[in-house]
Amino acid sequence: xxxxxxxxxxxxxxxxxxxxxxxxxxxxxxxxxxxxxxxxxxxxxxxxxxxxxxxxxxxxxxxxxxxxxxxxxxxxxxxxxxxxxxxxxxxxxxxxxxxxxxxxxxxxxxxxxxxxxxxxxxxxxxxxxxxxxxxxxxxxxxxxxxxxxxxxxxxxxxxxxxxxxxxxxxxxxxxxxxxxxxxxxxxxxxxxxxxxxxxxxxxxxxxxxxxxxxxxxxxxxxxxxxxxxxxxxxxxxxxxxxxxxxxxxxxxxxxxxxxxxxxxxxxxxxxxxxxxxxxxxxxxxxxxxxxxxxxxxxxxxxxxxxxxxxxxxxxxxxxxxxxxxxxxxxxxxxxxxxxxxxxxxxxxxxxxxxxxxxxxxxxxxxxxxxxxxxxxxxxxxxxxxxxxxxxxxxxxxxxxxxxxxxxxxxxxxxxxxxxxx
Amino acid sequence: xxxxxxxxxxxxxxxxxxxxxxxxxxxxxxxxxxxxxxxxxxxxxxxxxxxxxxxxxxxxxxxxxxxxxxxxxxxxxxxxxxxxxxxxxxxxxxxxxxxxxxxxxxxxxxxxxxxxxxxxxxxxxxxxxxxxxxxxxxxxxxxxxxxxxxxxxxxxxxxxxxxxxxxxxxxxxxxxxxxxxxxxxxxxxxxxxxxxxxxxxxxxxxxxxxxxxxxxxxxxxxxxxxxxxxxxxxxxxxxxxxxxxxxxxxxxxxxxxxxxxxxxxxxxxxxxxxxxxxxxxxxxxxxxxxxxxxxxxxxxxxxxxxx
Numbered sequence: 001x002x003x004x005x006x007x008x009x010x011x012x013x014x015x016x017x018x019x020x021x022x023x024x025x026x027x028x029x030x031x032x033x034x035x036x037x038x039x040x041x042x043x044x045x046x047x048x049x050x051x052x053x054x055x056x057x058x059x060x061x062x063x064x065x066x067x068x069x070x071x072x073x074x075x076x077x078x079x080x081x082x083x084x085x086x087x088x089x090x091x092x093x094x095x096x097x098x099x100x101x102x103x104x105x106x107x108x109x110x111x112x113x114x115x116x117x118x119x120x121x122x123x124x125x126x127x128x129x130x131x132x133x134x135x136x137x138x139x140x141x142x143x144x145x146x147x148x149x150x151x152x153x154x155x156x157x158x159x160x161x162x163x164x165x166x167x168x169x170x171x172x173x174x175x176x177x178x179x180x181x182x183x184x185x186x187x188x189x190x191x192x193x194x195x196x197x198x199x200x201x202x203x204x205x206x207x208x209x210x211x212x213x214x215x216x217x218x219x220x221x222x223x224x225x226x227x228x229x230x231x232x233x234x235x236x237x238x239x240x241x242x243x244x245x246x247x248x249x250x251x252x253x254x255x256x257x258x259x260x261x262x263x264x265x266x267x268x269x270x271x272x273x274x275x276x277x278x279x280x281x282x283x284x285x286x287x288x289x290x291x292x293x294x295x296x297x298x299x300x301x302x303x304x305x306x307x308x309x310x311x312x313x314x315x316x317x318x319x320x321x322x323x324x325x326x327x328x329x330x331x332x333x334x335x336x337x338x339x340x341x342x343x344x345x346x347x348x349x350x351x352x353x354x355x356x357x358x359x360x361x362x363x364x365x366x367x368x369x370x371x372x373x374x375x376x377x378x379x380x381x382x383x384x385x386x387x388x389x390x391x392x393x394x395x396x397x398x399x400x401x402x403x404x405x406x407x408x409x410x411x412x413x414x415x416x417x418x419x420x421x
Numbered sequence: 422x423x424x425x426x427x428x429x430x431x432x433x434x435x436x437x438x439x440x441x442x443x444x445x446x447x448x449x450x451x452x453x454x455x456x457x458x459x460x461x462x463x464x465x466x467x468x469x470x471x472x473x474x475x476x477x478x479x480x481x482x483x484x485x486x487x488x489x490x491x492x493x494x495x496x497x498x499x500x501x502x503x504x505x506x507x508x509x510x511x512x513x514x515x516x517x518x519x520x521x522x523x524x525x526x527x528x529x530x531x532x533x534x535x536x537x538x539x540x541x542x543x544x545x546x547x548x549x550x551x552x553x554x555x556x557x558x559x560x561x562x563x564x565x566x567x568x569x570x571x572x573x574x575x576x577x578x579x580x581x582x583x584x585x586x587x588x589x590x591x592x593x594x595x596x597x598x599x600x601x602x603x604x605x606x607x608x609x610x611x612x613x614x615x616x617x618x619x620x621x622x623x624x625x626x627x628x629x630x631x632x633x634x635x636x637x638x639x640x641x642x643x644x645x646x647x648x649x650x651x652x653x654x655x656x657x658x659x660x661x662x663x664x665x666x667x668x669x670x671x672x673x674x675x676x677x678x679x680x681x682x683x684x685x686x687x688x689x690x691x692x693x694x695x696x697x698x699x700x701x702x703x704x705x706x707x708x709x710x711x712x713x714x715x716x717x718x719x720x721x722x723x724x725x726x727x728x
Contacts, residue, residue, distance in 0.1 A: 197616035198433075200533050200554025200593060270534030314510060316532040 002026055002039045003415055008046030008376060012053060013345045014353035014365035023051060025372040028415035033366065044410060044417070046376050052348045053364050054086025054373030054413065055331065058176070058254060058355040059151070059230060059302035061323070062088075062119075064110060065103070066095030071307035071393050073107065076327070077116035079305070079392040081418045083328040084408030086373035087118040087363055088305075089355075091151045092129065099124040099135045104143040117413055118373070120146040120361065125164050125175060131155040134164055141171055146359045149176035151230055152277075154212050156182060158219065165225035172360045174228045174252075179212035179237070180278070189317055191279040195264040201317060204279050206234040213237045217244040217251060226250035228358050231304050233259045233278040235288030242297040252358050254300035256326060257333035258398075260289040266398055272313045272320035273398040276306070294342055299354045301347075303330040307394030325392045328385075332404035335379060344379075376410040383407060424722040428540040428547040431556035432597035440598060444566050446718035447711070453490055454713055464493035467724050468523040473499045473550070474511060474530040479685060479709070480550050480560075484527045487716035493724075496523070515539045524724045528552075546723040554588045560684055561594035563715040565602065567708050568639060571680060576603030581633040582624075583665055584643030584692055585614045585654075591684045592643060596622045609633035610643075610665060613654040630665055634675050641682045642667050645692045658691055668694040680704055 003025040010021045010033065022037035023030060062076040063069075071079075073090075080088045090107060092098030098107065104121050111119035123145035127133045131153060140148075148168065154177070155161040168175050185208035190196050192203025213229060217240060220227045232238060232253045244251050258276060263283050266274040274280060292298040306323025313320050334347050356364025363373060382405050387395045411418045422442050432440065453461055469488045471481050481497070488495040498518060509517075515526060525546040528536040533555035540547035551557040569575050580599055586592045586608050596619075599606050606624040608615055609632070620626050627633050634640060645661060655661045662668070667681060681693075681703045689695050698705060 192616075194618040194621050197619035198593075198622060200552075200556075200588075200590060203616075270537055314512070316511065316530070316535050316538070318532045 001415070002041030003372070003412075003417065004037060004039050004041065004043045005046050005051055005374070005376065006043055008049045008051035010051045010366065011345050011348050012366040013349035014053070015367065017366070018345050023366065023374065025415045028372055030366055030368055030370050030372050033368070042417070044376065049409060050344070050377040050379055052375050052377065053352040053366050054375050054411065055084045055351045056087040056089075056355040056364055057085050057303045057305070057327065057330070058089050058300055058359065059091065059256070060088040060305045060327065061091050061093065061307065063094065063307055065106065069393070070309050073110040073119060074114040074116070075391065075393040076305070077111070077114045077119065079325070079327040079390070080117045081411045081413070082391045082408065084331045084375040084377060084411055085117060085327060086375065086411060086413045087120060088327070089120045089122050089146060089359065091122055091149060092124040093152045097124055097128055098122070098145070099127050099129070101139055101143040104140055104145055108144055116418070118363075120144070120359070122147045122149050122176060124148065125150045126155060126160070129153050131157060131160060134167060137167060137171055141173055145173065146361060147173045147176050147228070149178065149230065151176065151178045154178055154180045154182060158215060161216065162219050162223060165219055165223040165227070169223070169225050174226055174358055176228045176230050177216050178230050179209050179216060181208045181211045184208040184211065189275060189279070190267050191264040191281050193264060193282055195267055199267070206236055206281065206285070209234055209278050210236040210240060213240050217241070217249055220244075220251055221247070221249045224250070229253035231256050231259065231278060231302065232289070232292075232298060233281050233285065235285045238288045238292035238297055242292070242295075245297065252299045253297070254302040255289050255293065255298050256302055256304045257330055258324065260286050260293070260337070261333055262398065270317050271398060272315070272317055273324055273396050275317065275320055275322055276324055277322035290337065293337065293350065294346070299350065299358065301330060301334045301350045302355070303327050305392070307392055308396045309394060313396045323396065325390070325394055325397050327392060328390055329397060329399050329404065331377070331408060332406040333399075335406040372412060372415040374412040375408050376412070377406060378409045379406045381405070381407040381409075427723075429558050429719055429723065430537050430540060430547065430549045432558050432561050432594045432601070433556065435601070437601045440562070440565065440601060443562055443715065443718050443722065444569060446722060447562070447566050447714040450717040450721070451711070451714035453717070454710070459490050460492055461490065462492045463721055463725060464488070464491035467493040467525070469493050469495045469525045469527065469720065470518055470523050471495060471497045471499070472515060472518065472526050472528045474528075474535070477529055477550070480529065483709070483712040484550065484716050487713050487720055490713065491717055491720060493720065511535050512539055512542050515543055519543045519545050525720065548719060548723065551590050554590055554593070556594045557590040558594050559712070559716055559719060560591050561598040562719070563708055563712040564595055564641070564682060564684075565598050566711045566715050567682070567704055570711070571704060572638065575599065578604045578638045579607065579636050580604055580639040580641055581607045581609055581637040582641045582643065583609045583630070583633060585645055585649060586610050586619060586643070587614045587616050588646070588649070589643050593622070595641065596624050600624070607633050607637065611655050611661070614649070630671060631674065634672065636676065637679060638676060639680050639682060640667065640675070642692045644684065644686065645688060662691055666692055666694065667697040669696055672697065682708060685709065
């Protein structure tokens, strides 16, 4: 079965390609890239569209097993495809937690049943994500874990963090670190700044993130292990990572659209959809995050898709859980970064080749012979985000009602085309 | 000037004119409480619900008396911890009571923003009677009323608010109200209890008691909660009282006609010594008296007959 994508603007940052071309897909693999290709079978006209490697989300929360009312592997896969993602890496804070082979295999089984996008499990660093005993990295990797994270929790004991980093050096898979000094942030629900002073809500200082970013960079230096920092949100963190990269410390990091699109002011109305961890910061942090993305201090844009039920989010601001969904908004919000200096190719790299490299997975490019994971994007499409159009089971996003620009028109996984999701 | 808002959620969202309208209305209601028959028929047939999600005696009682003096029916719906643990959300609780056709809710809750959430969901008027550290508009209004009654004006006065600013809804509402009416506000307390960015609301900040009281016309002392010592906001109650307490030693150097205020309940010997609380410059009990008039005014403006 052939599939021919005609006349799209092919951007493949991993191979330094940005040109108008056709792509021929045979049996789910990329067979040829060039001009004026002809083949029998289905043809997709992509004139005026972007054709890029299938997007990869390095940071997704699905709620299966445990809270299937909020998101299942099936519903999360649909949301991923609608947002242009062909691969999502799912975080281990499920119930039970992904700290053993059985849960890793369960995720693969459910992903196979859904048969939509690629789902790659990230396993916990410590058992039950309690920061005490290491999980069996080797066995989890054999079962298919692509990385390790206690996301949502920091490993507060520096000695255990050090051991985890040292031990991880046996393997290629990275440790993905949530940086938060939980004693300093205790009780906080919004950024500590003018907003927390004004509303009288308990604040989380930026330093609660930066202290642990600093510690983990030092421990990475001590151990020589490589680390990937999750959801960087402050100007100070960007500065620390930049300095560490210059020193040769093996660090990569990600941010999420909310940290360059929204500030703490969004919380003024007590809308709990804006309650996220780390919290929304200030304009100067937004700017530093954008600059960090531009100068390659920040390698990846991730969704940190965190579904929560309406009932959970309707609680008061202290009781409501942290998190917003992001799979269906990350692409347009990332495209909004593009300007005369910030190229499309740079944005696409942060959603494709960069996360693939960090995880060491054979994805994120359009190489000949590779599995045909491709996203075709209409960058000019303007649309309004509406509850009824969201594929995610949960609707907790502050971007509802916003006009967004750019949409995945076709999401292709191993040659199979998904359209109009 | 006519009142147009459905709710009273805070002083941040009120204009100077709206605040003055409330104060003027309160002035005309104050006389009712000094009558032999302390009742006018203004709100006859209206139903008001005191919806308190955390315990309160004085604010609840003050609203109850205000409602009764206006001939409204008032229902007390205080929620014990046990019924909260049954899992009903505050909005659901308010909607259930509203279904019984009531006109106004007086809401206190331990989390900032909850009165606003309720106000958005229901048609009845909502008065915020304190949402944690956020706002307590009727307290600040009665303070403004008291200051104006005593000083004849608010514009140009200097008010020092002293104590636990961080956890104080009274401080926040007063900063908005006082500055909107043209007073200058200086906040004073240990740095552990003053959010560094609160100055942007329009107040000065000092950690020096001497500095705070120097040119002040009013010294407004806030209640210190003893639990804060456990949370290491300050080393001991004794040290707090020594550095920031109202006692005659600390108050040397105040302006001659300085007045002392406190939202109550007072901790005698902690933030205020008896010699000050009971002195002729203390307005503490007058604040309580004026609370009734101000709350009558607010209830009248929100649910009274609109001509």
